[in-house]
Amino acid sequence: MTKPTIVLIGHGMVGQRFLEALVERQVTETARVVVFCEEPRPAYDRVQLTSYFSGRTADDLSLVEDGFLARHGIELRLGDPAESVDRAARTVTARSGLTVGYDTLVLATGSYPFVPPVPGKDSAGCFVYRTVEDLFAIEAYAENRASGTVVGGGLLGLEAAGALKGLGLTTHIVEFNPRLMALQVDDGGGAALRRTVEEMGLIVHTGVGGKEITADADGAVTGMALSDGSAIDTDLVIFSAGVRPRDQLARDCGLEVGERGGITVDERCRTSDPAVYAIGECALAADGRVYGLVAPGYEMAEVAAHEVAGSAHTGFTGADTSTKLKLLGVDVASFGDAHGTAEGSLDVVYSDSRAGVYKKLVVGADGTLLGGVLVGDAEAYGMLRPLTGSVPPVAPEQLVLPAGAGAPAALGPSALPDEAVICNCHNVTKGAIRVAVTDHRCTTVPEVKKCTKAGTGCGSCVKALTSLVHDELEASGVNVDKGLCGCFGYTRAELYEIVRTLRVTTYAQLLDSHGREEARRGDGCEVCKPAVASIIASLAPTLGASGYVLDGEQAALQDTNDHFLANLQRNGSYSIVPRIPGGEITPEKLIVIGEVARDFGLYTKITGGQRIDLFGARVDQLPVIWARLVDAGFESGHAYGKALRTVKSCVGQTWCRYGVQDSVRMAIDLELRYRGLRSPHKLKSAVSGCARECAEARGKDFGVIATSHGWNLYVGGNGGADPRHADLLAQDLDDEELIRLIDRFLMFYIRTADRLERTSAWLERIEGGLDHVRDVVVNDSLGLCAELEALMADHVAGYRDEWAETLGDPERLSRFVSFVNAPEAPDPTVRFVPERDQVKPDLTILSGPTIPVRARTLEGTSSR
Numbered sequence: 001m002t003k004p005t006i007v008l009i010g011h012g013m014v015g016q017r018f019l020e021a022l023v024e025r026q027v028t029e030t031a032r033v034v035v036f037c038e039e040p041r042p043a044y045d046r047v048q049l050t051s052y053f054s055g056r057t058a059d060d061l062s063l064v065e066d067g068f069l070a071r072h073g074i075e076l077r078l079g080d081p082a083e084s085v086d087r088a089a090r091t092v093t094a095r096s097g098l099t100v101g102y103d104t105l106v107l108a109t110g111s112y113p114f115v116p117p118v119p120g121k122d123s124a125g126c127f128v129y130r131t132v133e134d135l136f137a138i139e140a141y142a143e144n145r146a147s148g149t150v151v152g153g154g155l156l157g158l159e160a161a162g163a164l165k166g167l168g169l170t171t172h173i174v175e176f177n178p179r180l181m182a183l184q185v186d187d188g189g190g191a192a193l194r195r196t197v198e199e200m201g202l203i204v205h206t207g208v209g210g211k212e213i214t215a216d217a218d219g220a221v222t223g224m225a226l227s228d229g230s231a232i233d234t235d236l237v238i239f240s241a242g243v244r245p246r247d248q249l250a251r252d253c254g255l256e257v258g259e260r261g262g263i264t265v266d267e268r269c270r271t272s273d274p275a276v277y278a279i280g281e282c283a284l285a286a287d288g289r290v291y292g293l294v295a296p297g298y299e300m301a302e303v304a305a306h307e308v309a310g311s312a313h314t315g316f317t318g319a320d321t322s323t324k325l326k327l328l329g330v331d332v333a334s335f336g337d338a339h340g341t342a343e344g345s346l347d348v349v350y351s352d353s354r355a356g357v358y359k360k361l362v363v364g365a366d367g368t369l370l371g372g373v374l375v376g377d378a379e380a381y382g383m384l385r386p387l388t389g390s391v392p393p394v395a396p397e398q399l400v401l402p403a404g405a406g407a408p409a410a411l412g413p414s415a416l417p418d419e420a421v422i423c424n425c426h427n428v429t430k431g432a433i434r435v436a437v438t439d440h441r442c443t444t445v446p447e448v449k450k451c452t453k454a455g456t457g458c459g460s461c462v463k464a465l466t467s468l469v470h471d472e473l474e475a476s477g478v479n480v481d482k483g484l485c486g487c488f489g490y491t492r493a494e495l496y497e498i499v500r501t502l503r504v505t506t507y508a509q510l511l512d513s514h515g516r517e518e519a520r521r522g523d524g525c526e527v528c529k530p531a532v533a534s535i536i537a538s539l540a541p542t543l544g545a546s547g548y549v550l551d552g553e554q555a556a557l558q559d560t561n562d563h564f565l566a567n568l569q570r571n572g573s574y575s576i577v578p579r580i581p582g583g584e585i586t587p588e589k590l591i592v593i594g595e596v597a598r599d600f601g602l603y604t605k606i607t608g609g610q611r612i613d614l615f616g617a618r619v620d621q622l623p624v625i626w627a628r629l630v631d632a633g634f635e636s637g638h639a640y641g642k643a644l645r646t647v648k649s650c651v652g653q654t655w656c657r658y659g660v661q662d663s664v665r666m667a668i669d670l671e672l673r674y675r676g677l678r679s680p681h682k683l684k685s686a687v688s689g690c691a692r693e694c695a696e697a698r699g700k701d702f703g704v705i706a707t708s709h710g711w712n713l714y715v716g717g718n719g720g721a722d723p724r725h726a727d728l729l730a731q732d733l734d735d736e737e738l739i740r741l742i743d744r745f746l747m748f749y750i751r752t753a754d755r756l757e758r759t760s761a762w763l764e765r766i767e768g769g770l771d772h773v774r775d776v777v778v779n780d781s782l783g784l785c786a787e788l789e790a791l792m793a794d795h796v797a798g799y800r801d802e803w804a805e806t807l808g809d810p811e812r813l814s815r816f817v818s819f820v821n822a823p824e825a826p827d828p829t830v831r832f833v834p835e836r837d838q839v840k841p842d843l844t845i846l847s848g849p850t851i852p853v854r855a856r857t858l859e860g861t862s863s864r
Contacts, residue, residue: 021305120213336371425457541798571841583610652689661706
């Protein structure tokens with residue numbers, strides 16, 4: 001029996017959601033699915049498109065899980081758009097000439113950017129802002145240009161303006177309406193938004209339109225004449241003046257379309273041809289609207305998938321157009337009847353122009369919350385939007401007043417009714433989240449996300465989601481214990497604050513005073529001992545405690561590697577890693593390392609961190625080897641500790657013809673400043689001298705990339721098994737600004753991270769994510785920056801090299817023995833065999849109960 005064929009035209013966000021919905025309903029197991037895609041890459045997150053300029057790659061933006069298409073037999077034709085539909089024959093013909101017959105056709109062709117018909121719009125330097133390829137072209141053209149103009153002050157226009165500013169261009173925004181984001185905010189919100197945007201250095205022109213784009217003799221943009229008679233000097237123009245439904249295929253094949261565009265569909269997303277569906281921005285929904293947001297598109301994709309699968313559904317008759325975004329670093333949100341169009345509606349307004357905050361709630365005469373606008377502070381959006389259509393349990397003014405300015409509104413997501421929609425992107429209600437916990441036995445937020453899809457869209461609901469999950473678990477009798485371990489009922493961040501505030505200097509003191517009752521006066525455990533040791537070590541200069549990790553009680557708390565200030569290897573030997581700041585080393589120091597390796601028979605390896613590792617030292621040899629290294633000017637590289645490892649660098653402008661800053665000098669300065677800094681997990685960094693990124697700074701906990709104006713600072717990256725690109729925290733910083741922000745970032749991370757939590761995981765876990773971290777360390781929103789800087793200053797002033805300290809104290813040296821009862825005897829089990837002119841561990845591999853087998857040669861093994 002021949003499988004029915006489903007053809008999908010368009011593979012954007014909505015098209016991909018349709019495919020996922022088909023898979024969820026097992027449709028792909030019984031049907032052939034063919035997808036025609038105009039772009040050269042699979043579906044990606046257009047909502048996060050601007051994050052490309054913050055370091056994310058096109059691959060990072062992908063929405064298609066590796067292997068998804070192949071696993072479900074979906075045929076995706078990239079770069080081969082559909083060019084015609086023959087409804088009578090039920091075929092689709094692509095640009096390549098391929099013709100595919102269909103039983104069901106789904107149009108997800110999206111929209112196209114509207115470019116106003118101004119003279120000069122086709123000049124070189126004019127762009128739209130819609131695809132990854134558009135961004136590539138803008139980035140390339142902007143190089144060596146001085147200024148740019150965005151036509152359009154809506155959502156995408158402001159994002160485009162932020163991108164141009166990030167590229168170092170003087171940026172203008174031209175908006176025909178009297179205010180920015182005219183569809184989302186009212187006059188008050190627009191005024192607050194404009195003030196904040198202009199304070200960032202962008203130049204805003206509202207109430208005017210572009211009249212003409214001027215160009216030079218080569219056809220390249222030189223300026224723009226405006227409708228009020230003024231003019232702008234500009235080298236680049238981005239049109240972001242709205243979109244139009246992409247419905248030409250439908251028109252050409254005779255499908256019914258709306259008077260102002262959009263493929264007409266009913267509540268089942270069917271077009272005028274029952275075999276053809278339309279979803280997303282190309283569709284004119286049953287309520288007569290074209291929806292340009294992703295959440296309604298996802299709903300339509302679900303409905304169409306239900307239809308194709310023959311399963312029951314409620315249909316699509318309209319959607320909530322509430323939005324919450326961060327544009328140019330400014331929180332902007334609107335929901336419900338934001339403009340107060342309902343008869344008899346009243347406004348409750350709070351405005352603080354100095355702080356750039358504007359909040360307005362629209363309420364009915366009976367107190368029903370109808371909608372609202374939030375600019376500068378959208379923290380309450382997650383609570384307010386689900387309350388729309390109901391009478392809030394507190395007075396409206398309590399919902400907009402800042403903390404301390406009125407009676408507190410003790411509301412949380414648990415106060416919402418079950419039918420309240422928590423995740424607007426995937427239409428997930430509070431009731432569905434509760435069911436995930438109670439019926440599906442989800443016990444963590446990630447499990448609930450996987451079960452319901454809540455929080456996997458724009459992310460604005462994650463805070464409310466987390467609160468709901470924890471409240472529901474507690475209501476079900478599940479103890480949500482956030483303690484570090486069985487010894488402490490506090491998180492690592494809470495223990496840090498206890499140690500810092502009460503000036504606790506020993507683990508025993510902390511356990512006896514703040515441990516769980518049953519753990520007090522005990523020995524602790526392997527979880528909390530090294531965690532507390534790290535906290536005390538990072539705060540030691542401030543507390544007046546010894547910063548040496550092997551002094552007194554501290555020695556018993558350390559992880560295995562810290563016990564001997566070296567990394568334990570698989571045959572019981574240790575590795576030695578001297579610090580080489582920035583990867584820069586003199587020939588004399590290279591010779592010393594070579595001589596030490598030769599004299600002690602050590603295996604040598606150049607690492608990815610631009611250091612040289614020496615492997616194969618017995619524990620009793622460590623002090624002798626380090627004595628020679630310290631005499632030559634080396635110090636500990638802290639490869640054994642949860643501390644700063646390396647700051648890599650390229651050669652920068654000193655040697656490289658592409659370099660724009662001295663990356664080696666900066667890398668050395670940073671490594672010497674943060675050496676020995678104990679933290680929840682290891683820290684890695686890099687400095688690149690230009691945008692070619694040879695030092696791979698975006699894969700580090702904190703990375704620095706040079707620009708012609710200074711330095712860009714990226715945070716939260718890492719390599720390894722779960723790689724993550726770092727995010728842009730701040731840009732075009734001078735040396736002093738850069739170091740000050742890194743100081744704050746590192747100390748805030750050390751203060752708030754969980755045990756063994758890398759900066760990448762911390763940045764994704766911490767409430768508010770990157771935006772919150774930026775608010776704290778750049779904008780000093782919590783008033784902590786002076787304290788964070790003081791803590792780092794204490795660290796810098798109190799730094800002492802651990803190996804130099806060890807070598808100067810006979811008592812400390814006494815621990816470096818293999819056998820305490822025979823301190824002169826080396827460990828006889830630490831043996832080596834030759835390999836490639838060096839050595840490797842001589843390991844016994846058990847091949848049976850009594851047969852030892854040892855590797856003897858490069859070619860193979862022999863027994864003896």
